[in-house]
Amino acid sequence: MLKLTKKADYGLMALKYLAEHPETPAFSAKDLADAYGIPPQLLAKILQRLTKTGLLRSHAGMNGGYALARDARTISAFEVIHAIDGPLFITSCFKGAKSCELTPSCTIKEPLARVNETIAGVLKSISIQDLIEHEPAADKQKLVALTLGA
Amino acid sequence: MLKLTKKADYGLMALKYLAEHPETPAFSAKDLADAYGIPPQLLAKILQRLTKTGLLRSHAGMNGGYALARDARTISAFEVIHAIDGPLFITSCFKGAKSCELTPSCTIKEPLARVNETIAGVLKSISIQDLIEHEPAADKQKLVALTLGA
DNA sequence: CTGAATACGGACCTAACTAGTCGGATAATC
DNA sequence: GATTATCCGACTAGTTAGGTCCGTATTCAG
Numbered sequence: 418m419l420k421l422t423k424k425a426d427y428g429l430m431a432l433k434y435l436a437e438h439p440e441t442p443a444f445s446a447k448d449l450a451d452a453y454g455i456p457p458q459l460l461a462k463i464l465q466r467l468t469k470t471g472l473l474r475s476h477a478g479m480n481g482g483y484a485l486a487r488d489a490r491t492i493s494a495f496e497v498i499h500a501i502d503g504p505l506f507i508t509s510c511f512k513g514a515k516s517c518e519l520t521p522s523c524t525i526k527e528p529l530a531r532v533n534e535t536i537a538g539v540l541k542s543i544s545i546q547d548l549i550e551h552e553p554a555a556d557k558q559k560l561v562a563l564t565l566g567a
Numbered sequence: 568m569l570k571l572t573k574k575a576d577y578g579l580m581a582l583k584y585l586a587e588h589p590e591t592p593a594f595s596a597k598d599l600a601d602a603y604g605i606p607p608q609l610l611a612k613i614l615q616r617l618t619k620t621g622l623l624r625s626h627a628g629m630n631g632g633y634a635l636a637r638d639a640r641t642i643s644a645f646e647v648i649h650a651i652d653g654p655l656f657i658t659s660c661f662k663g664a665k666s667c668e669l670t671p672s673c674t675i676k677e678p679l680a681r682v683n684e685t686i687a688g689v690l691k692s693i694s695i696q697d698l699i700e701h702e703p704a705a706d707k708q709k710l711v712a713l714t715l716g717a
Numbered sequence: 718c719t720g721a722a723t724a725c726g727g728a729c730c731t732a733a734c735t736a737g738t739c740g741g742a743t744a745a746t747c
Numbered sequence: 748g749a750t751t752a753t754c755c756g757a758c759t760a761g762t763t764a765g766g767t768c769c770g771t772a773t774t775c776a777g
Contacts, residue, residue: 419569419648419657419686420655420656420657421569421658422735422736423735424736426673426675429679430675433675445751446752456736456737456738459738462754464753465753465755468754475752475753476744477743477744477754478744478745478747478750478751478752479746479747479751479752480745480746480752481752482752482753494682498569505570506569507571508570508576523576523580523603524580524583525576525579525580528693528697528698532644536569536686543678547678548674548675572764574764595722595723595724606765609765611724612725612726615724618724625723625724625725627723627724627772627774628724628773630722630723630775631723631724
């Protein structure tokens with residue numbers, strides 16, 4: 418069905434929330450979970466993962482919590498999704514290094530790999546900041562090149 | 568992980584195979600399954616589904632089998648995926664009519680919906696025929712517009 | 718008319734994955 | 748040292764994906 422996991426959704430929501438409140442030094446996992454009605458312990462694990470991949474900075478203790486490690490404009494949706502859901506493969510084939518068992522019979526792998534790159538490109542072109550600024554802006558249109566040639 | 572199901576892969580492979588052999592009037596599910604080492608009964612069900620959605624024509628009895636219902640150029644990868652995997656939703660939210668329970672707190676739904684449309688556009692721009700012709704062709708590059716504005 | 722080849726379609730099984738929970742350890746602040 | 752946090756692994760329940768089995772209907776050849 419080509420859909421993100423809820424975890425990725427939650428992660429994006431949390432990052433967006435942090436980006437929307439730059440004045441506050443840090444939010445605890447519970448704060449963020451309450452803001453969206455997300456199970457706190459689940460969100461906590463997501464935030465921990467985002468911390469480990471360097472997208473967030475964490476601080477334990479009172480008045481601790483999470484904050485963006487970088488500017489919201491420099492964090493792409495792709496990074497968030499990749500950190501939480503792992504590598505992005507549109508094909509069920511090539512999971513990592515070992516190509517699919519059907520090779521060389523699987524002939525659609527190569528064309529779909531380009532589709533995969535295109536989708537990744539789309540997600541890379543979207544920053545957390547973009548999620549906030551969703552005003553009508555025809556000049557903000559972005560063009561993504563889809564190359565089918567080998 | 569944002570990936571297609573194997574069923575969709577199998578469907579695309581089968582359609583591509585049919586498109587590559589226009590001279591043959593029909594291939595049985597078993598023929599196609601043998602060509603790729605796919606479980607025959609699984610592929611059979613996929614082909615049946617593609618028939619029901621009008622992408623294939625079927626014929627029972629001896630020398631029966633499946634054939635493309637339309638020209639390979641007019642069948643998009645999107646149609647195939649949609650027929651097999653169902654509607655394409657990148658967000659875990661809005662499954663069909665009922666929006667996610669987090670509404671209105673879920674604020675990323677709207678921006679991601681546009682990403683969703685972009686990806687759908689990419690898949691719609693790719694025909695079965697395109698899967699066959701994967702020669703280096705810079706002039707075959709396609710541009711996909713990604714609009715983030717509301 | 719009979720039988721082989723084929724499409725059709727439901728029921729079923731199993732492994733994997735997703736979402737979420739629980740419990741405890743560590744760390745920082747007051 | 749009590750409180751507020753992050754951290755992290757183990758566990759459970761529900762869903763989905765992938766695949767199988769079996770019976771029925773349809774078409775064609777001999």
